[in-house]
Amino acid sequence: MATAFRRKGGRLxxxxxxxxxxxxxxxxxxxxxxxxxxxPETGDPFLDLVAGLGDEIDPEEPSDPALARLLPPAxxxxxxxxxxxxxxxxxxxxxxxxxxxxxxxxxxEAAVPPRVEIDLDQARALAVALTDARLxxxxxxxxxxxxxxxxxxxxxxxxxxxxxxLEPATVQKMAYYDFLSWLQESVTSAMLDx
Amino acid sequence: MPxxxxxxxxxxxxxxxxxEEEGRVxxxxxxxxxxxWVTLVWNDPVNLMSYVTWVxxxxxxxxxxxxxxxxxxxxxxxxxVVSTGTREKCEADTxxxxxxxxxxxxxxxx
Numbered sequence: 180m181a182t183a184f185r186r187k188g189g190r191l192x193x194x195x196x197x198x199x200x201x202x203x204x205x206x207x208x209x210x211x212x213x214x215x216x217x218x219p220e221t222g223d224p225f226l227d228l229v230a231g232l233g234d235e236i237d238p239e240e241p242s243d244p245a246l247a248r249l250l251p252p253a254x255x256x257x258x259x260x261x262x263x264x265x266x267x268x269x270x271x272x273x274x275x276x277x278x279x280x281x282x283x284x285x286x287x288e289a290a291v292p293p294r295v296e297i298d299l300d301q302a303r304a305l306a307v308a309l310t311d312a313r314l315x316x317x318x319x320x321x322x323x324x325x326x327x328x329x330x331x332x333x334x335x336x337x338x339x340x341x342x343x344x345l346e347p348a349t350v351q352k353m354a355y356y357d358f359l360s361w362l363q364e365s366v367t368s369a370m371l372d373x
Numbered sequence: 374m375p376x377x378x379x380x381x382x383x384x385x386x387x388x389x390x391x392x393e394e395e396g397r398v399x400x401x402x403x404x405x406x407x408x409x410w411v412t413l414v415w416n417d418p419v420n421l422m423s424y425v426t427w428v429x430x431x432x433x434x435x436x437x438x439x440x441x442x443x444x445x446x447x448x449x450x451x452x453x454v455v456s457t458g459t460r461e462k463c464e465a466d467t468x469x470x471x472x473x474x475x476x477x478x479x480x481x482x483x
Contacts, residue, residue, distance in 0.1 A: 276472065363424060371426065
């Protein structure tokens with residue numbers, strides 16, 4: 180059973196079961212694969228830069244609503260402004276998101292359960308990475324309003340108690356979402372306490 | 374290549390102020406063209422109140438109370454202006470907010 184992060188000087192300390200860490204890193208790995216740039220990096224900064232200047236097709240708003248939420252339009256009424264912003268920023272944004280998620284995964288993988296001890300850079304990466312994971316899960320669960328989110332925990336408890344019939348896959352997504360929300364609240368509160 | 378030694382241009386007429394007043398006048402006279410853009414953050418059902426507060430504190434350096442007030446505006450009114458400035462600044466702030474997973478847009482302040 181996990182315990183929340185607490186601030187200890189410049190570090191955050193929590194405890195997790197090995198299984199809980201495995202679940203979180205697994206979801207973060209899926210999130211990274213989902214958001215990482217479609218154009219692979221060559222590893223050569225010059226070639227990567229030139230590739231970005233080439234004649235490739237400008238990125239369009241993603242058709243998958245979860246990806247569209249991670250890479251949202253920067254204007255709600257000016258399609259031209261949003262397209263220009265996307266052309267200039269989307270690739271870099273995807274790169275940074277993937278790198279942040281990698282930092283979070285590495286921090287969790289370095290832990291010796293049950294003790295998880297991370298520094299503030301790792302805590303920041305974990306909080307941001309969990310946001311992307313939760314945005315994807317939230318979209319897949321059809322969360323549209325604050326009320327939907329408020330009801331989720333109760334619905335999950337009802338389903339686990341056999342009081343509400345839900346697809347097992349839905350229950351699993353809800354359980355992941357609920358746990359990641361708790362974890363993110365724990366990391367964020369500990370950072371705000373500093 | 375010019376052969377005449379160019380004369381330095383006459384300095385522009387400055388405001389007739391004492392040095393003590395200059396800072397204030399400079400702020401008041403800031404051209405409107407410098408500050409007609411805003412960055413908006415929109416409410417969503419996923420991002421936690423504590424996380425939005427932390428992002429606004431971390432990225433903009435706002436004090437806790439201001440970050441919480443803006444977060445509550447996002448939560449209760451559906452959106453809030455989180456920064457103002459040049460178009461370039463608001464573009465950069467929007468890109469940073471997207472990095473944090475907040476949905477931000479930028480537009481002319483009208």
